[in-house]
Amino acid sequence: MEGWIKKQIILLIGIILAIIGIIIGAKSGVDYRDFPLIGARNAVWIIAQTMILFAAFILAVPVFVLIIEIGAYKKKDERLDRLAKDFARLLPLSYSITAIVGGVFTLISYALFPKFLNYMSANFKSTFYIFAFFVFLESTAVYIYWTTWDKLKGEKKIQHIYIGIALNLLGILVMMVANSWASFHMTPAGVDTTGKVISLKDAIFNHTFWPINIHRFIANISFGGFICAAYAAYKYLSSESDEERAHYDWMGYTGTMIGVVTMVLLPFAGYYFGIEIYSFNAQMGITFMGGALSKLWLLQAIIIAVIFLGTCYYLWLGLHRIPGSEPYRKYVPYLSWILVITFAVWATPRAWVASLEEAATGVHPIYGTVGIMAPKIAAVNIAILGVILTFLLNRRAGKIIPKGREIYAYLQWLVIIAIILGNAIALYYSYQVPSSVRIRISIYTMLSMIPAIALLYIFDGLLLKDTERIGEIQWGKMAPRSQYALITVAVSNVWAMALLGYGRAAARLNWHIYGVLEDTSKYNGLPTLGQAALVISGITLLYLFLIGFVFKLTGKEGAEGGVK
Secondary structure: OHHHHHHHHHHHHHHHHHHHHHHHHHOOOOOOOOOOOOOHHHHHHHHHHHHHHHHHHHHHHHHHHHHHHHHHHHHOOHHHHHHHHHHHOOHHHHHHHHHHHHHHHHHHHHHHOHHHHHHHHHHHHHHHHHHHHHHHHHHHHHHHHHHOOOOOOHHHHHHHHHHHHHHHHHHHHHHHHHHHHHHHHHOOOOEOOOOOEOOHHHHHOOOOHHHHHHHHHHHHHHHHHHHHHHHHHHHHHHOOOHHHHHHHHHHHHHHHHHHHHHHOOHHHHHHHHHHHHHHHOHHHHHHHHOOOOHHHHHHHHHHHHHHHHHHHHHHHHHHHHOOOOHHHHOOHHHHHHHHHHHHHHHOOOOOOOOOHHHHHOOOOOOHHHHOOHHHHHHHHHHHHHHHHHHHHHHHHOOEEOOOOOHHHHHHHHHHHHHHHHHHHHHHHHHOOOOHHHHHHHHHHHHHHHHHHHHHHHHHHHHHHOOOEEOOOOOOOOOOHHHHHHHHHHHHHHHHHHHHHHHHHHHOOOOEEEOOOEEOOOOOOOOOOHHHHHHHHHHHHHHHHHHHHHHHHHHHHHHHOOOOO
């Protein structure tokens, strides 16, 4: 009970800070205020994105903790249950930091941008109360879920699982309420000619409400998996016994698998989000994807390449701890070249003027051919296939395939060949047709990957069901560089999340709420990509410092038997 009171006091501090900000905003008498040294926009930007990163983490972790816990309950596996608990160990302190950062964000947002926030308060007041209520319930659920882990054992374990289900439902509801505001900023609906919300239902369920929920949910789980893998890497490198290294090696692998499986779904969710932006306002879509923000996607391609290659590098090194994996290691050089080439295509700009001569000409012979949408879609699809094949190699390595199941392996090869041929044919015809047709071909090519990936996973499950291993995986035998790869992937994920947060907000240009409420402050319009990169890097360092603080304290608590 004492722990619950402490947690609610921390939450109460966050709420008090938020209330102070709302009062300041309501009584301000001005539209905007400035912030010393870094400016009002940067101050709000830094705190907002840091809060979003922590919110993503505390939403994601309970999802896969619950899945692992259910698996442990069904298999009566204490080792699996300990793994779930070690993931959950990161939640209490992370939630407390999120509450404080959220309170600070609300305070400075209302203090510095009262015009914008007062508009939101006036039109979304009821959702603010609902949000606060759900946050209180979620905070309570986090405390109960963590503190009852060891108490609800055996036959009582099902009660703990129900608490976990409730925690996840509350987390999703909190995310959805917050996303109703974020999506309204981009694609407002239910407003009259004066900008007043006349239909709260339409304002909430606007064009991008479901796309942003789907995209953020998937992205959050992938992000949470990689951050947990980084925690495991930190614990692995600081472990003093083989038993500890084995456990944290397994934990890092599990976190990485969670990150990989969900990460390959993100491009599809992202394109769904983009399509809805175009359907709402074509000009915003052009700005978002091909106009002022076009170079942002080149940065995204580079940082995603680091994430994909870092993840695959870790998995390739992981083959060496699996007895009987030798036949599969020969594919690694080919997979690495596939990823390097496809990411080079993805990161190629359509127009990149490096000299006056290039500026005077029309379409660049290389950039103009490779830098358009069609080859990029094909490159992304093949890169995703390369990551999936790396994942499948790790699953299959060291397994004894029963006779009669080879058909599933052949079916997988048929799917792989179909993916390659389908993308090659689509790419060829994309250069023969008008751009309007080319866009549709690219969309259909991307969508065709979803059932193809599903078939690969299904056939792999049928192929490896109840198979035996040649030998036990040698957990804890990974080279230190593999753990640094996990940390690099986690850092890159933080930077990527902050970059795409900038992109979503920047698509509104000089509007607080696109087409409804204009930003008339001195900070309206877009910061340059260089300025944005500096702020994003600062946000990344701040988040890494705070999550490192969580890792350090959580590691001490784990050594002492956990937080009670």
